[in-house]
Amino acid sequence: MTTQTLRDSRRHQLEARINDYHSVTVAEVLEVIDYLRDDKDSVIAGGSLAVGLGNRLSDLDVVIAGEQSVVSSRVPLEHFVRSLRVDVWKMSKALIDDVFERAERGLSQPGRLDDLFANVDDEVNLKLLHRIAFGITLDGPGLAAGPPRDHVAIARNVVVREYAERMREHAFLAQLSVAHDRPLAAAVNARDAVEEALHAAITASGVPFTGHKWLQERLANDVPDLRILYAPFATLPAAGEEYERFVLTAIEQCEALAGITLAADRLSSQCRWANTDLVLAEAGDSPLLLSANVGGLWQLDDTEADAWRVLMAAVDGSRSSLVDWSCSGLDQAQAALCFDLYERGLLKLIWCCGVPLSDLNFATGSPR
Amino acid sequence: MKAVPVDARRYAWCHGHGLWIMGLPVATFIEDMYGALAADQHGIVRVATREIGEACAVTLTIMLFFERPIPPPAMRASWALNRLDGHELADLCRELVRSDTRTSSSELVAKCERLLEQVQTLVGRVPDVLSPEGYFPALAAARGWLKLLEAVGEEDFLPRDWTAGG
Numbered sequence: 001m002t003t004q005t006l007r008d009s010r011r012h013q014l015e016a017r018i019n020d021y022h023s024v025t026v027a028e029v030l031e032v033i034d035y036l037r038d039d040k041d042s043v044i045a046g047g048s049l050a051v052g053l054g055n056r057l058s059d060l061d062v063v064i065a066g067e068q069s070v071v072s073s074r075v076p077l078e079h080f081v082r083s084l085r086v087d088v089w090k091m092s093k094a095l096i097d098d099v100f101e102r103a104e105r106g107l108s109q110p111g112r113l114d115d116l117f118a119n120v121d122d123e124v125n126l127k128l129l130h131r132i133a134f135g136i137t138l139d140g141p142g143l144a145a146g147p148p149r150d151h152v153a154i155a156r157n158v159v160v161r162e163y164a165e166r167m168r169e170h171a172f173l174a175q176l177s178v179a180h181d182r183p184l185a186a187a188v189n190a191r192d193a194v195e196e197a198l199h200a201a202i203t204a205s206g207v208p209f210t211g212h213k214w215l216q217e218r219l220a221n222d223v224p225d226l227r228i229l230y231a232p233f234a235t236l237p238a239a240g241e242e243y244e245r246f247v248l249t250a251i252e253q254c255e256a257l258a259g260i261t262l263a264a265d266r267l268s269s270q271c272r273w274a275n276t277d278l279v280l281a282e283a284g285d286s287p288l289l290l291s292a293n294v295g296g297l298w299q300l301d302d303t304e305a306d307a308w309r310v311l312m313a314a315v316d317g318s319r320s321s322l323v324d325w326s327c328s329g330l331d332q333a334q335a336a337l338c339f340d341l342y343e344r345g346l347l348k349l350i351w352c353c354g355v356p357l358s359d360l361n362f363a364t365g366s367p368r
Numbered sequence: 369m370k371a372v373p374v375d376a377r378r379y380a381w382c383h384g385h386g387l388w389i390m391g392l393p394v395a396t397f398i399e400d401m402y403g404a405l406a407a408d409q410h411g412i413v414r415v416a417t418r419e420i421g422e423a424c425a426v427t428l429t430i431m432l433f434f435e436r437p438i439p440p441p442a443m444r445a446s447w448a449l450n451r452l453d454g455h456e457l458a459d460l461c462r463e464l465v466r467s468d469t470r471t472s473s474s475e476l477v478a479k480c481e482r483l484l485e486q487v488q489t490l491v492g493r494v495p496d497v498l499s500p501e502g503y504f505p506a507l508a509a510a511r512g513w514l515k516l517l518e519a520v521g522e523e524d525f526l527p528r529d530w531t532a533g534g
Contacts, residue, residue, distance in 0.1 A: 055412075057403025059498075080500050173442050185446035188465070192442065213400060213419075216411020234414070236466040294437050295377055343447055345439035 011136050014050055021056045022084040026138055032081050036090050041066035042140030046131025048210050053217060059085040063131050065143060067093050096132055100149060103129060103158045112351040113162050126209060129155040134208035157357055159203040164355045167196035167254055174247045175264035180339050183243045187236040190250035194233045197254040198226055204362035229253060259361030273338040274324035274348040280308055307333040374434045376520045384513040386431040388525040391494040391506055394423045399498055405477055413473040417480050421464025424487045425449050431491045457486055
């Protein structure tokens with residue numbers, strides 16, 4: 001099947017679905033959002049409906065972009081065409097080029113990938129890359145990448161690497177949670193690690209990324225050979241059940257999928273605990289940790305207070321809000337305090353390096 | 369007249385963030401849940417109900433116990449469920465987060481409906497921003513809290529501008 005035939009086929013499938021679900025045509029969608037278009041803007045449909053997923057309640061995600069657009073919306077602009085919700089991202093071509101350029105640059109650098117994005121957590125950037133790379137051009141000339149940039153390869157590689165890096169973090173946190181006797185945090189992070197590994201594996205195999213929530217449908221429909229790997233981790237151990245084995249097996253599964261070592265002692269040398277704005281306030285008999293930003297005070301026992309003093313002594317002379325400590329080499333009390341503060345959102349976990357694609361061995365495939 | 373139980377900054381922050389969580393992420397997961405149930409997309413039902421369980425636990429933690437800050441996503445479920453320990457809705461939230469594969473999609477949805485009804489009774493109802501009739505009322509509600517947050521000198525709850533960076 002030629003690329004053009006494939007595109008036509010996907011467009012017809014999309015038309016059929018929104019017509020079936022909402023009795024709406026693409027022409028009607030284009031008419032409603034026409035006021036947002038500048039001259040020669042392209043209209044690109046992305047999201048779950050455009051890649052054969054979604055359902056009757058799914059919205060239609062649309063990107064409007066072109067050389068003439070100079071303003072980009074911070075949030076999607078919501079429209080209704082009968083019962084179909086159409087979320088429109090109005091963007092300048094320059095902004096899209098910039099996001100791809102940043103992604104490309106990130107892939108070539110050793111640092112953590114999300115350092116280049118302001119907010120990867122909500123997956124907006126990742127979805128944007130895939131909407132552009134794998135989206136359906138509903139009208140206009142399209143947004144072909146200028147050589148040598150390859151939108152599809154960048155979009156795919158960014159997701160693979162980003163999810164591999166998330167997998168690494170969850171794997172590390174799961175093991176720390178076991179070490180500090182936090183059963184629920186351990187199990188949640190172990191399951192998350194497996195899910196992130198599978199997302200990376202699925203995307204590497206050529207399947208367009210549509211967001212975290214579609215994992216199980218993707219496993220069922222597109223890569224059934226990976227589905228069996230997820231089954232043991234879909235349900236967390238019940239309260240009181242043995243959870244260390246669950247974590248250990250999850251880590252082994254991730255290592256087998258990604259081809260990298262995820263042992264906690266190895267990972268701890270790659271990351272640091274970073275202070276937010278905590279300072280020790282020695283008022284009265286009880287040592288207190290103060291966060292002025294959140295307006296909070298936390299009472300420390302003597303062991304915790306001593307651990308904090310040692311941590312701060314190690315970075316003597318630095319401003320409290322700018323300090324960080326390697327996650328390796330901490331004694332038991334320091335490690336326990338740092339983890340306790342992290343799980344309350346009072347310390348951050350920062351990674352000194354990313355996970356280069358060359359270190360990973362997810363099986364790659366052609367775009368589907 | 370009665371004073372709110374915590375200082376103005378904390379009250380505005382906790383309620384503003386609670387409104388945001390229930391108003392957008394949870395509304396989206398509710399839509400996902402029902403859409404997927406009707407289409408027999410059981411994986412999505414499972415993810416959506418899991419996320420609703422976690423989001424409700426976080427919302428209760430910040431709006432009933434005025435805890436802040438909200439920890440990073442990886443620690444959120446355990447942080448909120450530990451804080452909620454003993455609360456009447458803790459077990460329901462925990463069960464949804466655990467996501468037992470022996471529980472059918474329709475049972476999971478029923479549990480979510482029960483949880484959402486009780487959470488909304490406790491913390492208030494938010495117009496459905498994803499519906500034509502709820503869109504503007506939801507924006508108006510958000511604007512009210514945004515103005516209060518600005519008045520007390522707190523950062524707003526909107527996502528940071530994703531176009532920045534690099």
